[in-house]
Amino acid sequence: MTYRPLRRALLSSTMLALPAAAMAAEDLNALVWCDHTDPALIEPFEQEHGIRVNLREYEGTATALALLEQSRPGDWDVLVIDAIDVPRAVDAGLMAELPADQLATTDFFPGVAMEAQTQVDGKTYAVTEKFGYNTVSFNSDKVDAADMQDLSTIWSEKYKDRIAVYDYYLPVMGLAAIANDIDTGNITANDLPTLKETLFTMKDNARSVGEVVASQTALATGEVDIVIGGGEWLTAVLAEEQPELTWTIPDQGAVRWAQSIGVLETSENKDLAVEFVKYITGPEGQARLATSSCYWGMPANQKAGAHLSDAQKKVLRWDDQPEYLKRAQLYPAPDADLDGQMQDVWLEMLQH
Amino acid sequence: MRRAIPWIYMALAYAFIFLPVVTLVLFSFQDGRLPVPPFNGPTLKWYADVLGDTRLMSALGNSLLVGAGSAALSCALGFLAAYGLARHVLPGALLLRGLLIAPMTVSYLIIGLGLLIVFNNYGPGPSLWAAGVGHVVINLPLAFAIIYASMGAQQENAERAARDLGASEGRVLTLVTIPMLAPAILAAFFLCLTLSWDEFIIAFLMTRFDVTLPVEIWSLLRSGLSPRTNAIGSLVFLVSVALVIGLEIFIFGRKRR
Amino acid sequence: MSGWKCFSIDGPALMARPDTIRGWGFVAPALIWTLAFFVVPFGVMAAMSLATLDGRELVWGFSLENYTRLFGQSYLLRAITVSLEITLTVTIVSIVLAYPLAWIIAYRVPARWQRLALLLAILPFWTSYVVRSYAWLLVLSREGVINQTLLGLGVISEPLTLASTRFATVTGFVHFFVMLLTLTIYANLVQLPANYRRAAIDLGASSWQAFRHVVLPLTMPGIATGAFLTFVLCIGDYITPQILGGNNELTGPQIIMVQLGRGANFPLAAAMSIVLMALVTLAYLAASRWLRLDRL
Numbered sequence: 001m002t003y004r005p006l007r008r009a010l011l012s013s014t015m016l017a018l019p020a021a022a023m024a025a026e027d028l029n030a031l032v033w034c035d036h037t038d039p040a041l042i043e044p045f046e047q048e049h050g051i052r053v054n055l056r057e058y059e060g061t062a063t064a065l066a067l068l069e070q071s072r073p074g075d076w077d078v079l080v081i082d083a084i085d086v087p088r089a090v091d092a093g094l095m096a097e098l099p100a101d102q103l104a105t106t107d108f109f110p111g112v113a114m115e116a117q118t119q120v121d122g123k124t125y126a127v128t129e130k131f132g133y134n135t136v137s138f139n140s141d142k143v144d145a146a147d148m149q150d151l152s153t154i155w156s157e158k159y160k161d162r163i164a165v166y167d168y169y170l171p172v173m174g175l176a177a178i179a180n181d182i183d184t185g186n187i188t189a190n191d192l193p194t195l196k197e198t199l200f201t202m203k204d205n206a207r208s209v210g211e212v213v214a215s216q217t218a219l220a221t222g223e224v225d226i227v228i229g230g231g232e233w234l235t236a237v238l239a240e241e242q243p244e245l246t247w248t249i250p251d252q253g254a255v256r257w258a259q260s261i262g263v264l265e266t267s268e269n270k271d272l273a274v275e276f277v278k279y280i281t282g283p284e285g286q287a288r289l290a291t292s293s294c295y296w297g298m299p300a301n302q303k304a305g306a307h308l309s310d311a312q313k314k315v316l317r318w319d320d321q322p323e324y325l326k327r328a329q330l331y332p333a334p335d336a337d338l339d340g341q342m343q344d345v346w347l348e349m350l351q352h
Numbered sequence: 353m354r355r356a357i358p359w360i361y362m363a364l365a366y367a368f369i370f371l372p373v374v375t376l377v378l379f380s381f382q383d384g385r386l387p388v389p390p391f392n393g394p395t396l397k398w399y400a401d402v403l404g405d406t407r408l409m410s411a412l413g414n415s416l417l418v419g420a421g422s423a424a425l426s427c428a429l430g431f432l433a434a435y436g437l438a439r440h441v442l443p444g445a446l447l448l449r450g451l452l453i454a455p456m457t458v459s460y461l462i463i464g465l466g467l468l469i470v471f472n473n474y475g476p477g478p479s480l481w482a483a484g485v486g487h488v489v490i491n492l493p494l495a496f497a498i499i500y501a502s503m504g505a506q507q508e509n510a511e512r513a514a515r516d517l518g519a520s521e522g523r524v525l526t527l528v529t530i531p532m533l534a535p536a537i538l539a540a541f542f543l544c545l546t547l548s549w550d551e552f553i554i555a556f557l558m559t560r561f562d563v564t565l566p567v568e569i570w571s572l573l574r575s576g577l578s579p580r581t582n583a584i585g586s587l588v589f590l591v592s593v594a595l596v597i598g599l600e601i602f603i604f605g606r607k608r609r
Numbered sequence: 610m611s612g613w614k615c616f617s618i619d620g621p622a623l624m625a626r627p628d629t630i631r632g633w634g635f636v637a638p639a640l641i642w643t644l645a646f647f648v649v650p651f652g653v654m655a656a657m658s659l660a661t662l663d664g665r666e667l668v669w670g671f672s673l674e675n676y677t678r679l680f681g682q683s684y685l686l687r688a689i690t691v692s693l694e695i696t697l698t699v700t701i702v703s704i705v706l707a708y709p710l711a712w713i714i715a716y717r718v719p720a721r722w723q724r725l726a727l728l729l730a731i732l733p734f735w736t737s738y739v740v741r742s743y744a745w746l747l748v749l750s751r752e753g754v755i756n757q758t759l760l761g762l763g764v765i766s767e768p769l770t771l772a773s774t775r776f777a778t779v780t781g782f783v784h785f786f787v788m789l790l791t792l793t794i795y796a797n798l799v800q801l802p803a804n805y806r807r808a809a810i811d812l813g814a815s816s817w818q819a820f821r822h823v824v825l826p827l828t829m830p831g832i833a834t835g836a837f838l839t840f841v842l843c844i845g846d847y848i849t850p851q852i853l854g855g856n857n858e859l860t861g862p863q864i865i866m867v868q869l870g871r872g873a874n875f876p877l878a879a880a881m882s883i884v885l886m887a888l889v890t891l892a893y894l895a896a897s898r899w900l901r902l903d904r905l
């Protein structure tokens with residue numbers, strides 16, 4: 001009796017290894033963004049195939065790559081990743097080739113398939129699934145909508161303490177670059193002092209810098225009237241109750257975000273993983289993903305339109321997309337070195 | 353007037369202590385998307401929503417499992433160590449006690465980071481089990497300290513008497529020591545349970561697919577402002593309070609009489 | 610404190626009496642657990658803080674690069690001072706607020722109501738920790754309870770800026786630690802024989818003098834234990850500043866989580882942890898005279 005707790009302790013430490021082994025081959029393990037965790041999106045697939053999809057959210061690409069490299073082969077099947085970071089993942093040898101002929105990319109909005117990023121040497125490694133804009137969200141009752149067409153007015157003295165900045169360095173630094181006439185795709189270390197200055201101006205006039213919910217809360221509760229870096233993903237969820245919360249793309253342009261989905265090279269379940277990718281990028285999956293509970297965004301596949309209501313399309317600005325796509329630039333895609341430096345500048349801004 | 357000051361202070365202090373809780377619970381009944389004033393009148397829809405959310409409910413189950421498991425293991429290890437140290441002469445006992453208590457003086461984040469590095473590089477990777485291991489690390493010192501502090505001369509005499517009457521060490525432990533220490537062991541168990549049940553950072557770092565409730569609430573929080581968060585927060589609060597009050601009445605209440 | 614203590618455990622005395630050997634047997638499971646899952650990870654983390662990153666590749670070694678960065682780059686050093694400032698403010702404010710409350714419960718509330726009064730004072734302990742900070746956000750925001758009440762009463766004409774400030778972070782922390790300290794100080798107060806204070810007053814001390822020279826020194830263990838726990842929990846906390854601080858300044862734990870979440874920079878995160886750990890050690894040394902951690 002006395003030693004039973006000890007035995008139990010030893011037993012439970014050996015059983016630590018169990019859950020990994022117990023994970024049935026019929027489970028699909030996906031490393032994703034929060035919009036994929038909506039049961040309304042995942043459950044139909046689970047039921048159709050009679051399997052379980054295990055989901056884990058992550059924040060930055062660097063973390064995802066580190067996590068994947070530390071995992072054992074077979075741990076992960078599907079990865080959702082920033083479309084611009086696909087080449088990084090392919091370089092690291094993490095992505096498996098997708099059967100291009102089975103994908104619905106021909107139905108995509110023009111330019112959204114992003115072949116330059118999702119294909120390497122003519123092989124497809126990921127599919128764009130959802131996109132939108134990091135631009136400016138605002139309360140149209142409280143600020144002059146005309147002012148929102150000019151980036152430098154947005155973060156000027158005029159709106160001091162009425163601004164929140166979205167806490168993610170890539171899109172907001174992209175906006176800063178656009179304001180300074182620098183192409184988001186061509187940011188170099190030499191541009192960082194300029195960008196830093198713009199960020200410091202933003203910070204001086206901003207009330208807070210926050211993640212999705214913090215910025216959303218701040219805007220919805222009137223804590224601030226403007227969110228820099230916001231967009232449909234921030235305000236669409238609130239549209240029904242607070243129609244005055246809206247967003248626009250300033251004259252200089254905005255940053256376009258795009259997330260893509262792919263299958264991992266070490267997956268032991270590739271067929272099912274490809275099925276999942278096809279489901280997510282198919283019309284129904286796309287409609288569900290576009291209006292997922294975490295955040296909304298435009299589906300890459302135009303056929304999703306058939307499964308969306310007119311009200312939903314209106315909130316997503318379905319009809320304005322051709323115009324918006326023209327004016328928006330892609331997320332910055334720094335290499336590891338520049339990425340580190342950009343993060344440093346961002347943290348400096350936070351402590352400013 | 354001077355006699356009233358303490359009571360005024362007490363009232364203000366209680367107001368401060370209860371302000372966020374009352375706000376939390378009140379706006380869990382908010383009929384609208386935003387849990388801020390004005391209060392639009394009561395609805396139970398957020399509770400129905402939360403109770404019907406399979407992810408939240410399975411996270412709740414995970415939390416109870418990890419909490420109960422890690423609390424039980426903490427108490428078992430803590431009890432054995434306390435018995436070993438209180439009833440036997442050990443060289444370096446002071447250092448041993450210091451070592452067992454040490455995790456209490458280290459931030460959870462740091463314990464979690466250390467475990468994460470080790471589990472990632474040399475271990476089986478993150479899982480609920482890993483979170484449980486972390487929770488035993490933080491709860492073991494507490495369980496040990498509580499049980500060790502309650503091992504007095506009274507039990508020692510009873511143990512000696514039992515031994516003189518021919519009881520084996522195992523029988524002494526199970527028939528004398530553990531029953532006499534039951535209140536302390538139970539108190540330690542429930543304290544560990546509530547701490548583990550509510551622990552965030554270690555669980556956040558150490559879990560992967562199946563997560564505990566605080567981690568699930570955190571991702572709920574990150575995905576939007578909603579009275580749902582108030583509802584699940586209020587539920588957790590009510591369950592914990594019921595547990596505490598039950599404990600107070602059934603265990604400590606009985607002891608006093 | 611723990612860091613080095615663990616390396617100087619006396620080796621098991623193999624020649625010892627059977628009683629001692631059996632004692633070791635009882636202690637062994639807890640000891641092994643603590644060594645395997647606390648001491649070893651801590652050691653690995655300390656080693657990690659001396660490693661560097663080459664791109665995404667981890668290079669083990671003995672480099673002080675992470676530490677020179679921590680103290681050389683202003684925003685990282687600032688995170689350490691911000692953490693320290695917030696923690697010290699919280700510790701002091703919590704003691705000052707909690708002591709009178711504990712005192713009132715111990716000496717003014719009739720004995721039969723004391724347990725209830727204490728239970729009430731610490732009841733919100735059991736709100737979920739993550740939700741508690743969120744609830745403060747609802748209270749402090751521009752449209753929140755406080756501003757709306759004050760506006761309604763006509764006390765202020767413009768909403769006050771309360772959320773997304775250091776004030777908000779400190780308030781969230783103080784709320785939690787006032788409860789903790791009330792508990793530890795109360796536990797200490799009720800152990801004091803009432804006649805100590807009475808004796809001092811009978812001998813001609815004023816009630817202030819009686820407090821200052823008799824009660825306060827005797828309650829130092831309760832204060833120190835609570836204050837030390839406050840320090841440890843506060844300096845390592847990520848959630849409260851993250852939700853309430855509005856990212857207007859970053860604390861050490863926030864830097865750690867950013868390094869893990871965005872950059873996967875484990876070495877820098879480990880170095881920051883070691884620095885926070887060193888601060889906790891200093892606090893421990895400052896409070897050690899009165900600490901009774903193993904007699905909670």
